[in-house]
Amino acid sequence: MAAIDKLYGSFEQWEELRDWLMDNYPSFLAHMYPKPDTSMISPNSLQIANFSVREDGVLLLTCLLEWVIDGLVEQYGLRAKFSKVVDK
Numbered sequence: 001m002a003a004i005d006k007l008y009g010s011f012e013q014w015e016e017l018r019d020w021l022m023d024n025y026p027s028f029l030a031h032m033y034p035k036p037d038t039s040m041i042s043p044n045s046l047q048i049a050n051f052s053v054r055e056d057g058v059l060l061l062t063c064l065l066e067w068v069i070d071g072l073v074e075q076y077g078l079r080a081k082f083s084k085v086v087d088k
Contacts, residue, residue: 005075007049011036013067014048020065028055 007017014036021028032049051059060072072078 006047007051007068007071009046009048009067009071011046013065014046016065017048017068020063024062025055025058028059031055 009017014032018029018032021032028049028051031051033047036046056072056076059068063069
């Protein structure tokens with residue numbers, strides 16, 4: 001199964017993820033899009049990265065950035081699965 005979508009966000013989120021990856025998974029930086037020209041995009045519609053399914057899984061389990069986790073949970077349709085675990 002291939003990655004099904006890109007990770008989107010703001011320029012600030014791009015910087016935040018870049019910094020977190022530099023400290024934790026520097027090899028994942030290869031899957032981030034280049035530093036954006038913020039004058040050419042609307043807020044929160046910036047393509048930040050396109051990780052593989054394997055990398056998405058690593059991020060889902062280890063990333064401390066809530067917006068990244070929320071995006072991956074939404075992307076893979078895991079909301080119902082996570083809510084069942086939380087509700088128990």
